[in-house]
Each structure stands twice: as C-alpha cells, then as structure tokens.
Amino acid sequence: MSIYNLYRIDTLKFKGLNVIIIVIVSLFFLRNSVHAQDIHFSQLLSTPVLTNPANSGMADGQVRIASDYRNQWASIGTPFNTFYTSFDKKLTISNQLFGIGLTVIHDQSSGTRLTAEGVYFSLAYTRFYKNHQFVIGIQPGFVYRNIDANGITFGSQFDLPNERFNSSLPNYENNLIGNMHYFDMNIGILWKANIENLLPVAGFTLSHINRPVESFMGDSSSNILPLKYTVHGQITIPISIKYDLTPCFLFGYTPGARELVVGGIGGYMPVNFLIPVKKIYVLNLYRINPARNIDAIIIGGGVKFSTIDVGISYDINVSSLSNATNFRGAFEISIIYIGGTQKLKSVVEPCFIY
Numbered sequence: 001m002s003i004y005n006l007y008r009i010d011t012l013k014f015k016g017l018n019v020i021i022i023v024i025v026s027l028f029f030l031r032n033s034v035h036a037q038d039i040h041f042s043q044l045l046s047t048p049v050l051t052n053p054a055n056s057g058m059a060d061g062q063v064r065i066a067s068d069y070r071n072q073w074a075s076i077g078t079p080f081n082t083f084y085t086s087f088d089k090k091l092t093i094s095n096q097l098f099g100i101g102l103t104v105i106h107d108q109s110s111g112t113r114l115t116a117e118g119v120y121f122s123l124a125y126t127r128f129y130k131n132h133q134f135v136i137g138i139q140p141g142f143v144y145r146n147i148d149a150n151g152i153t154f155g156s157q158f159d160l161p162n163e164r165f166n167s168s169l170p171n172y173e174n175n176l177i178g179n180m181h182y183f184d185m186n187i188g189i190l191w192k193a194n195i196e197n198l199l200p201v202a203g204f205t206l207s208h209i210n211r212p213v214e215s216f217m218g219d220s221s222s223n224i225l226p227l228k229y230t231v232h233g234q235i236t237i238p239i240s241i242k243y244d245l246t247p248c249f250l251f252g253y254t255p256g257a258r259e260l261v262v263g264g265i266g267g268y269m270p271v272n273f274l275i276p277v278k279k280i281y282v283l284n285l286y287r288i289n290p291a292r293n294i295d296a297i298i299i300g301g302g303v304k305f306s307t308i309d310v311g312i313s314y315d316i317n318v319s320s321l322s323n324a325t326n327f328r329g330a331f332e333i334s335i336i337y338i339g340g341t342q343k344l345k346s347v348v349e350p351c352f353i354y
Contacts, residue, residue, distance in 0.1 A: 039082055039107050039116070041068055042285060042298045042313050044232065044250050044261060046334035049086040049101045051232055051250065052203040053122040054137030054190035057090040057099015061307075062340025064088050072315070072330035080109045088122070099124035099137070118143045120186070135190040146179040147216050182212040184225075199236040205229075228254045242269050248285075260288040263298065279304040283313060295319045296329050309336040 041047050046068050048055035067085040088101035101122035108115045120141030127134045159166040188205040207228035215223040234248035249262040263285030270277055285298035300313025315329030 039105060040252075040259070041070055041082070041084065042261070042287070042296075042315055042330065042332050043068060043283070043300070043311050043334050044248055044285070045234070045246075045265070046309075046311055046336060047084055047086070049088055049103050049120075049122055049139075050084055050105070051230065052137065052188035052190055052205045053101070053120075053139035053186055054124050054135040054188040054203060054205075055099075056088045056101035056122040056124040056137055057097070057126075058124070058135065058190065058192070059088065059090075059338050061338040062090050063338070065337045066334070067336075068332065068334040070330055070332045080107075082107045097126040097128075099126070099135075101139075103139075103141070114145070114147050116143065116145045118184070120184070124190075131194045133190075133192040135192070137188045137190070139186040139188070141184045141186070142181065143184050143212075143214075144179065144181045145214070145216075148178070177216055180214065180216060182214060183210065184208060184212050185210045197238050200233070201235070202231075202233040204231050226255045228252065242271065243267065244269075258290050260290055261285055261298075262288065276306055277303055278306060283311075287315065289319075293319065300332075302334075307338055309338070310334070311336075 041050075044051070046066060048058065048064075048066065065085070065087050068083075070082045072080045072082075083106045084103070086101060086103040088099055091098040091100060099122075101120075101124075103118075103120040103122065105116070105118040105120075107118075118141055120139050122137055122139040124135050124137035154171040157165050157167060157169040157171055159169065184207075186205060186207045187209060188203060190201070190203040192201050193199070205228075207230065208225040209227065211224050211227070213223060214225050230250065230252045232248075232250040234246055236244055236246045238244045244267045246265040246267070247263075248265065249260070251261075252259045263283065265281050265283045267279045267281040269279050280301070280303055282301040283298065286294055287296040287298060289295050296315040296317050296319070298313055298315050300311060302309060302311030311334040313332045315332075317329035
C-alpha cells in the first residue's frame with residue numbers, strides 16, 4: 001500500500017475542539033502577563049510550521065493546533081519570553097493534497113524594551129511517489145517590532161569625568177524611531193517516507209527570501225535581514241511493539257550565527273494503562289554552537305493522549321555563561337491538539353499505461 005492511500009481520509013469530529021481552541025487563545029491573550037526571549041525553541045517537533053512552512057497540513061489528522069511558550073534567562077535578570085501558536089489543516093482540491101496554516105509569534109525581551117509580533121500564513125502542496133511524499137511550502141508574513149528607548153543609554157552618554165553613564169546627556173540618536181513593520185517571506189521543502197517501518201522526515205527552509213529591512217534608525221537600507229538557512233530531520237525507529245526511538249536534529253545558519261540542536265526522543269506505548277495514554281516519551285537534546293562548544297543540555301518529556309500532546313523541557317546552560325546562570329537556562333512547555341483522525345476510505349491502485 002502506498003503512502004498516498006493513508007491520505008484517503010474521513011474527518012471525525014471531536015466535541016472538545018472548542019474547549020481546546022478557547023484554552024490556547026486564552027493563553028495567547030494572557031501572554032502580556034509573562035515576560036519574553038529570542039525566537040527559537042528547544043522542543044523541535046512542537047513548532048512544526050515555524051520550522052518549515054512545508055509542514056502545513058502534515059499532521060496525522062485533519063487539523064492541528066500547536067502552542068509553545070518559552071522562558072529564558074530568568075536567572076540573570078529580566079527573562080526573555082516567546083509565545084508561538086499555529087493552526088494548520090489538510091485540504092483536498094481536485095484530488096490534490098494541500099495544507100494551509102496560520103502562525104502567530106510574540107517575542108518580548110529586556111522587560112518591555114523590545115517586542116516583536118509576527119503573523120504568517122502558509123500554503124503547502126504535496127506530490128506522492130510510491131511510499132515517498134514530497135512537499136513544497138511558502139509562508140508570507142508580517143512582522144511588527146517596537147522598542148522603548150526610555151531608560152536606555154548610549155555610548156555618547158558616558159560621563160567620562162565621573163566614569164558612569166548619565167541619561168541626562170544628549171544621545172544624538174535623532175533618527176531613532178519607536179516601531180517598524182515589514183513584509184517577510186519564507187519557503188521550505190519536505191520529504192517524508194515509509195521505508196520498512198522506518199519513518200524518516202527531512203526538510204530545508206530558506207527564510208527572509210525577500211531580504212526585508214529591519215531597522216529602528218529610520219534608514220530604509222541600514223539593516224537588511226540576511227538569508228537564514230535551516231536543515232532539519234528525524235527518523236522514527238520502532239524498537240518493539242511498546243518502544244520507539246526518534247533521533248532528530250536542526251541546524252540553522254545565518255551569516256554570523258550558527259546553531260545545531262541534536263539528540264533523540266524515546267517513546268513508550270503503555271498497554272492497559274489506567275488513563276487513555278497513547279505514548280509517554282522522554283527527550284534528550286544538545287544545543288551546540290559549532291564555533292565554540294555545547295551551549296545547553298535539554299532534558300524533558302511529555303504525554304500523548306488520543307488528541308492532545310503535552311510536553312515540557314528545560315535547558316541546562318553549560319556554556320561559559322553558566323558561571324552567571326548557575327546552569328539555569330530556559331523553561332519550555334508545549335501543547336498540541338490533533339483532530340480529525342484518519343481512517344482508510346478507499347484503496348487506490350495506480351494504473352500505468354505503457
């Protein structure tokens with residue numbers, strides 16, 4: 001049976017969908033009660049549409065709602081907080097499989113000094129060949145950034161005789177603006193397969209392909225965002241009827257910055273459990289700066305129910321900054337809802353004409 005047959009599906013309604021939507025939307029609008037961080041996450045599989053727009057509509061069900069909250073550097077001052085939520089869905093048009101998605105990101109750093117809001121739409125298209133699935137996705141979006149310069153001191157405000165900064169001195173930043181917005185565009189490709197019970201996935205994302213300008217200086221050419229390259233992959237390996245292992249990685253490169261997250265997720269499928277649990281899993285990942293050393297050891301785990309996946313993780317900071325952080329890095333929690341389970345509707349056998 002080809003992988004194409006797995007997508008001949010019926011949608012099964014889930015009565016609790018409205019409850020899940022209300023919970024996630026409520027978390028989003030309560031985000032200002034927490035504080036924020038850089039836009040990257042440790043739970044690689046919990047932010048699929050952010051990682052690659054080709055992941056839109058690639059869940060095991062018809063509909064997926066994913067939400068992730070990350071709190072970083074609380075141990076050394078005002079924490080960075082990032083909140084991500086996405087909605088994506090399968091669509092079948094003229095017997096062709098598409099995926100659509102909506103992603104919302106809120107990032108807050110340095111208290112309320114610097115904030116960013118992003119809204120991205122995504123569209124993915126799938127082609128099948130035997131047991132292989134090839135997907136291409138596009139992701140246009142809009143980003144709004146705001147900075148509060150009150151209380152920020154600049155180099156020109158250093159009072160040399162008194163050897164300290166003096167905010168009453170002029171900063172000469174007359175062209176500094178408080179906010180900006182720009183259009184952003186990402187593209188991605190994805191490959192999935194079913195090879196002798198192995199489930200490999202690999203993808204590539206190219207971000208900021210339109211090279212938007214990001215600047216608070218009022219100069220339209222002062223800071224053009226460079227292209228960002230992201231390569232990611234995973235493979236689910238069944239160990240037995242109860243256990244599986246999923247090695248995974250993500251490598252991101254922007255001129256001047258590189259990041260590698262690599263490790264694995266181990267799953268256990270309980271039998272005759274007291275509550276309806278499909279899988280219990282643990283994760284162990286490493287965030288590595290290829291130019292230096294290991295930045296963080298990521299540990300965590302989670303539980304998958306019939307339609308809900310709840311994960312939690314913590315970054316143990318082991319870089320040179322650990323002298324200040326006392327090894328405390330970032331806390332992260334994710335919730336994923338997948339609705340509209342799949343069942344085989346019909347078997348389609350390809351007909352080749354020679």
